[in-house]
Amino acid sequence: ETGVTQTPRHLVMGMTNKKSLKCEQHLGHNAMYWYKQSAKKPLELMFVYNFKEQTENNSVPSRFSPECPNSSHLFLHLHTLQPEDSALYLCASSQGHSGTSGRGYNEQFFGPGTRLTVL
Amino acid sequence: KNQVEQSPQSLIILEGKNCTLQCNYTVSPFSNLRWYKQDTGRGPVSLTIMTFSENTKSNGRYTATLDADTKQSSLHITASQLSDSASYICVVSARAGSYQLTFGKGTKLSVIP
Numbered sequence: 617e618t619g620v621t622q623t624p625r626h627l628v629m630g631m632t633n634k635k636s637l638k639c640e641q642h643l644g645h646n647a648m649y650w651y652k653q654s655a656k657k658p659l660e661l662m663f664v665y666n667f668k669e670q671t672e673n674n675s676v677p678s679r680f681s682p683e684c685p686n687s688s689h690l691f692l693h694l695h696t697l698q699p700e701d702s703a704l705y706l707c708a709s710s711q712g713h714s715g716t717s718g719r720g721y722n723e724q725f726f727g728p729g730t731r732l733t734v735l
Numbered sequence: 736k737n738q739v740e741q742s743p744q745s746l747i748i749l750e751g752k753n754c755t756l757q758c759n760y761t762v763s764p765f766s767n768l769r770w771y772k773q774d775t776g777r778g779p780v781s782l783t784i785m786t787f788s789e790n791t792k793s794n795g796r797y798t799a800t801l802d803a804d805t806k807q808s809s810l811h812i813t814a815s816q817l818s819d820s821a822s823y824i825c826v827v828s829a830r831a832g833s834y835q836l837t838f839g840k841g842t843k844l845s846v847i848p
Binding site for chain 1: 739769771776777779780781784802824834835836837838839840841
Protein backbone atom coordinates (compact mmCIF):
# COMPACT_ATOMS: atom_id res chain seq x y z
CA GLU A 617 0.00 0.00 0.00
CA THR A 618 1.16 3.52 -0.81
CA GLY A 619 -0.36 5.25 2.22
CA VAL A 620 -3.07 6.91 0.13
CA THR A 621 -6.59 5.50 0.32
CA GLN A 622 -9.62 6.30 -1.82
CA THR A 623 -13.30 5.54 -1.39
CA PRO A 624 -15.40 4.31 -2.97
CA ARG A 625 -13.38 2.08 -5.27
CA HIS A 626 -16.24 1.84 -7.76
CA LEU A 627 -19.13 4.22 -8.38
CA VAL A 628 -22.00 4.15 -10.84
CA MET A 629 -24.14 7.25 -11.06
CA GLY A 630 -26.76 8.84 -13.24
CA MET A 631 -26.27 12.23 -14.84
CA THR A 632 -28.58 13.91 -12.32
CA ASN A 633 -26.96 12.41 -9.21
CA LYS A 634 -24.65 14.11 -6.73
CA LYS A 635 -21.83 12.06 -5.28
CA SER A 636 -18.45 12.62 -3.64
CA LEU A 637 -15.09 10.88 -3.90
CA LYS A 638 -12.88 10.78 -0.84
CA CYS A 639 -9.12 10.57 -0.53
CA GLU A 640 -7.03 10.28 2.62
CA GLN A 641 -3.26 10.19 2.97
CA HIS A 642 -1.30 8.88 5.96
CA LEU A 643 2.13 10.07 4.84
CA GLY A 644 2.31 13.48 6.49
CA HIS A 645 2.31 15.20 3.10
CA ASN A 646 1.10 18.73 2.48
CA ALA A 647 0.13 18.56 -1.19
CA MET A 648 -2.71 16.55 -2.68
CA TYR A 649 -3.88 16.07 -6.26
CA TRP A 650 -6.80 14.83 -8.31
CA TYR A 651 -6.09 13.17 -11.66
CA LYS A 652 -8.40 11.77 -14.33
CA GLN A 653 -7.31 8.70 -16.29
CA SER A 654 -9.33 7.83 -19.36
CA ALA A 655 -8.71 4.81 -21.57
CA LYS A 656 -5.70 5.18 -23.88
CA LYS A 657 -4.98 8.73 -22.67
CA PRO A 658 -2.26 10.05 -20.36
CA LEU A 659 -3.16 11.00 -16.81
CA GLU A 660 -4.71 14.46 -16.70
CA LEU A 661 -4.06 16.71 -13.72
CA MET A 662 -7.31 18.24 -12.47
CA PHE A 663 -6.64 19.99 -9.18
CA VAL A 664 -3.73 20.64 -6.83
CA TYR A 665 -3.89 21.64 -3.19
CA ASN A 666 -0.74 22.82 -1.43
CA PHE A 667 -1.03 23.35 2.34
CA LYS A 668 -4.85 23.25 1.94
CA GLU A 669 -4.85 26.03 -0.65
CA GLN A 670 -5.88 25.30 -4.22
CA THR A 671 -2.94 26.12 -6.48
CA GLU A 672 -4.11 24.56 -9.71
CA ASN A 673 -7.42 24.20 -11.50
CA ASN A 674 -6.55 22.74 -14.86
CA SER A 675 -9.58 24.09 -16.77
CA VAL A 676 -11.84 21.54 -15.14
CA PRO A 677 -15.62 21.92 -15.68
CA SER A 678 -17.53 23.26 -12.71
CA ARG A 679 -19.47 20.01 -12.37
CA PHE A 680 -16.31 18.82 -10.55
CA SER A 681 -15.83 20.62 -7.23
CA PRO A 682 -12.84 19.84 -4.99
CA GLU A 683 -12.63 20.34 -1.26
CA CYS A 684 -9.59 20.10 1.00
CA PRO A 685 -10.55 20.52 4.66
CA ASN A 686 -7.06 19.64 5.93
CA SER A 687 -3.75 18.36 4.61
CA SER A 688 -4.77 14.71 5.02
CA HIS A 689 -8.15 14.72 3.28
CA LEU A 690 -9.29 15.62 -0.20
CA PHE A 691 -12.75 15.34 -1.70
CA LEU A 692 -14.10 15.60 -5.22
CA HIS A 693 -17.77 16.51 -5.34
CA LEU A 694 -19.59 15.45 -8.49
CA HIS A 695 -22.88 16.74 -9.90
CA THR A 696 -24.67 16.59 -13.25
CA LEU A 697 -21.86 14.61 -14.83
CA GLN A 698 -21.74 13.49 -18.44
CA PRO A 699 -21.05 9.97 -19.77
CA GLU A 700 -17.66 11.17 -21.06
CA ASP A 701 -16.68 11.81 -17.43
CA SER A 702 -16.53 8.06 -16.90
CA ALA A 703 -12.91 7.29 -15.99
CA LEU A 704 -10.55 6.24 -13.23
CA TYR A 705 -10.09 9.13 -10.78
CA LEU A 706 -6.78 9.02 -8.97
CA CYS A 707 -5.73 10.91 -5.88
CA ALA A 708 -2.07 11.51 -5.10
CA SER A 709 -0.04 13.24 -2.40
CA SER A 710 3.49 14.58 -2.03
CA GLN A 711 5.55 16.91 0.11
CA GLY A 712 4.34 20.48 -0.04
CA HIS A 713 5.52 22.83 -2.78
CA SER A 714 7.45 25.49 -0.92
CA GLY A 715 9.91 26.28 -3.66
CA THR A 716 12.60 23.76 -2.84
CA SER A 717 12.29 20.08 -2.18
CA GLY A 718 15.83 19.26 -1.19
CA ARG A 719 15.99 16.16 -3.32
CA GLY A 720 15.18 18.01 -6.52
CA TYR A 721 11.84 16.30 -6.98
CA ASN A 722 8.54 15.79 -5.23
CA GLU A 723 7.62 12.15 -5.50
CA GLN A 724 3.89 11.65 -5.79
CA PHE A 725 2.22 8.67 -4.17
CA PHE A 726 -1.03 7.53 -5.76
CA GLY A 727 -4.12 5.98 -4.28
CA PRO A 728 -5.85 2.96 -5.87
CA GLY A 729 -8.39 5.14 -7.68
CA THR A 730 -12.16 5.29 -8.00
CA ARG A 731 -13.62 3.74 -11.14
CA LEU A 732 -16.49 6.06 -12.06
CA THR A 733 -19.21 5.14 -14.54
CA VAL A 734 -21.76 7.78 -15.55
CA LEU A 735 -24.92 6.42 -17.13
CA LYS B 736 4.51 21.57 -26.23
CA ASN B 737 5.85 19.13 -23.64
CA GLN B 738 5.23 15.55 -24.68
CA VAL B 739 6.18 12.03 -23.64
CA GLU B 740 5.93 9.26 -26.21
CA GLN B 741 6.15 5.60 -25.27
CA SER B 742 6.66 2.53 -27.38
CA PRO B 743 5.44 -0.04 -27.97
CA GLN B 744 1.81 0.61 -27.01
CA SER B 745 1.49 -3.01 -25.96
CA LEU B 746 3.75 -6.01 -25.65
CA ILE B 747 3.27 -9.72 -25.00
CA ILE B 748 6.20 -11.80 -23.78
CA LEU B 749 6.73 -15.27 -22.37
CA GLU B 750 7.42 -15.68 -18.68
CA GLY B 751 11.14 -15.66 -17.99
CA LYS B 752 12.04 -13.53 -21.01
CA ASN B 753 13.52 -10.03 -20.91
CA CYS B 754 11.99 -6.94 -22.48
CA THR B 755 12.73 -3.26 -22.97
CA LEU B 756 10.24 -0.41 -23.03
CA GLN B 757 11.06 2.94 -24.64
CA CYS B 758 10.28 6.52 -23.72
CA ASN B 759 11.08 9.67 -25.75
CA TYR B 760 10.32 13.10 -24.40
CA THR B 761 10.37 16.70 -25.51
CA VAL B 762 9.93 18.24 -22.04
CA SER B 763 12.09 21.29 -21.46
CA PRO B 764 13.71 22.22 -19.20
CA PHE B 765 14.33 18.79 -17.74
CA SER B 766 14.51 17.91 -14.07
CA ASN B 767 13.77 14.23 -13.63
CA LEU B 768 12.20 11.19 -15.27
CA ARG B 769 10.12 8.55 -13.52
CA TRP B 770 8.85 5.13 -14.40
CA TYR B 771 5.63 3.96 -12.79
CA LYS B 772 3.99 0.53 -12.80
CA GLN B 773 0.20 0.49 -12.85
CA ASP B 774 -1.68 -2.75 -12.29
CA THR B 775 -5.14 -2.94 -13.83
CA GLY B 776 -7.65 -0.98 -11.77
CA ARG B 777 -4.96 0.33 -9.39
CA GLY B 778 -2.99 3.53 -9.00
CA PRO B 779 0.54 3.94 -10.39
CA VAL B 780 3.43 2.89 -8.17
CA SER B 781 6.88 4.42 -8.59
CA LEU B 782 9.66 2.14 -9.85
CA THR B 783 12.53 4.59 -10.41
CA ILE B 784 13.25 8.31 -10.46
CA MET B 785 16.29 9.64 -12.32
CA THR B 786 17.64 13.16 -12.35
CA PHE B 787 19.69 14.80 -15.07
CA SER B 788 23.02 13.41 -13.81
CA GLU B 789 21.90 9.78 -13.52
CA ASN B 790 22.32 7.41 -16.48
CA THR B 791 20.96 4.25 -14.95
CA LYS B 792 19.04 3.15 -11.92
CA SER B 793 17.90 -0.30 -10.84
CA ASN B 794 15.05 -1.56 -8.69
CA GLY B 795 15.29 -5.33 -8.46
CA ARG B 796 14.63 -6.78 -11.92
CA TYR B 797 13.81 -3.33 -13.30
CA THR B 798 16.61 -1.20 -14.75
CA ALA B 799 15.96 2.25 -16.15
CA THR B 800 18.38 4.18 -18.35
CA LEU B 801 18.40 7.83 -19.26
CA ASP B 802 20.13 9.70 -22.08
CA ALA B 803 19.41 13.37 -21.44
CA ASP B 804 21.21 14.40 -24.64
CA THR B 805 18.90 12.41 -26.92
CA LYS B 806 15.95 12.75 -24.50
CA GLN B 807 15.38 9.04 -24.35
CA SER B 808 14.82 6.56 -21.55
CA SER B 809 14.29 2.84 -21.43
CA LEU B 810 12.99 0.41 -18.84
CA HIS B 811 14.48 -3.07 -19.00
CA ILE B 812 12.74 -5.94 -17.25
CA THR B 813 14.83 -9.04 -16.60
CA ALA B 814 13.48 -12.57 -16.20
CA SER B 815 9.86 -11.47 -16.44
CA GLN B 816 7.23 -12.85 -14.10
CA LEU B 817 3.46 -13.09 -14.47
CA SER B 818 3.14 -10.33 -11.87
CA ASP B 819 4.96 -7.95 -14.20
CA SER B 820 1.80 -7.78 -16.32
CA ALA B 821 0.78 -4.13 -16.00
CA SER B 822 0.99 -0.75 -17.70
CA TYR B 823 4.33 1.03 -17.43
CA ILE B 824 4.14 4.79 -17.52
CA CYS B 825 6.99 7.19 -18.25
CA VAL B 826 6.66 10.58 -16.54
CA VAL B 827 8.87 13.65 -16.93
CA SER B 828 9.17 16.68 -14.66
CA ALA B 829 10.36 19.99 -16.03
CA ARG B 830 11.39 21.68 -12.78
CA ALA B 831 12.84 20.49 -9.53
CA GLY B 832 10.21 20.43 -6.81
CA SER B 833 7.43 21.10 -9.30
CA TYR B 834 4.17 19.19 -9.24
CA GLN B 835 3.72 19.63 -12.98
CA LEU B 836 4.37 16.28 -14.61
CA THR B 837 4.05 15.20 -18.23
CA PHE B 838 2.72 11.66 -18.51
CA GLY B 839 3.10 9.17 -21.33
CA LYS B 840 0.18 6.96 -22.35
CA GLY B 841 1.97 3.90 -21.06
CA THR B 842 3.02 0.53 -22.44
CA LYS B 843 0.72 -2.36 -21.59
CA LEU B 844 2.84 -5.44 -20.88
CA SER B 845 1.35 -8.90 -20.74
CA VAL B 846 3.50 -11.77 -19.47
CA ILE B 847 2.12 -15.18 -20.40
CA PRO B 848 3.09 -18.61 -19.10
